[in-house]
């Protein structure tokens with residue numbers, strides 16, 4: 290269970306809170322899509338959960354662990370429970386698909402092994418397995434820079450699977466992809482979500498995708514949580530409220 294209590298994020302020198310006293314509980318098994326117009330606070334919300342953005346006040350708890358005051362070392366370990374899938378993939382373009390996937394195991398290994406690039410047979414096997422899961426086995430030894438956007442995002446997902454995550458965060462993971470590829474990526478995320486019984490939280494601009502794939506939708510406006518409900522409750526009236 291992810292429990293967010295009275296969360297505030299204010300950026301330095303900003304006059305308004307980017308996240309303004311938000312409380313919400315999200316549970317395993319839920320596929321949550323986060324809606325809101327540009328600047329509403331979606332990305333800040335997602336980034337505060339894994340502390341890429343430090344909260345100004347309030348609490349975020351994952352299970353029994355309170356995240357907001359955790360030391361960086363402990364957070365680093367815990368973060369490996371959580372994975373982030375980014376809009377621009379955050380891959381290393383000149384490295385192969387396989388090498389990029391292996392980097393997903395970094396969080397739980399001694400830094401020296403990461404630095405030297407030493408991986409066990411078991412880790413390599415897991416990377417091949419992750420690539421199989423996202424349908425990229427054939428591309429394992431291709432350089433990432435030679436892939437399409439959708440394929441790159443699959444590498445991002447394979448890298449995430451290497452961490453054996455409990456919580457998947459997506460910061461607009463399909464914003465750079467065409468509609469058909471976006472749908473395929475959502476199908477993949479949904480399959481992984483269901484097979485592993487995860488908590489998945491994804492920012493998305495496309496309301497149709499959110500309504501089709503989410504089990505729950507939350508929406509922000511000016512940093513405030515203004516909607517929390519089932520996808521079929523996002524009707525024309527709600528749509529106008531969210532995007533006005």
Ligand SMILES: Nc1ncnc2c1ncn2[C@@H]1O[C@H](COP(=O)(O)OP(=O)(O)OP(=O)(O)O)[C@@H](O)[C@H]1O
Pocket residue numbers: 300301303307325326327328329330331332333334
């Ligand atoms: N690094 C930053 N420094 C200062 N202000 C920021 C920073 N990042 C975001 N903001 C501000 O915080 C608010 C929320 O931004 P955020 O990126 O979370 O919105 P968003 O809903 O994800 O928008 P988009 O859909 O355009 O990505 C906005 O007013 C934005 O200008």
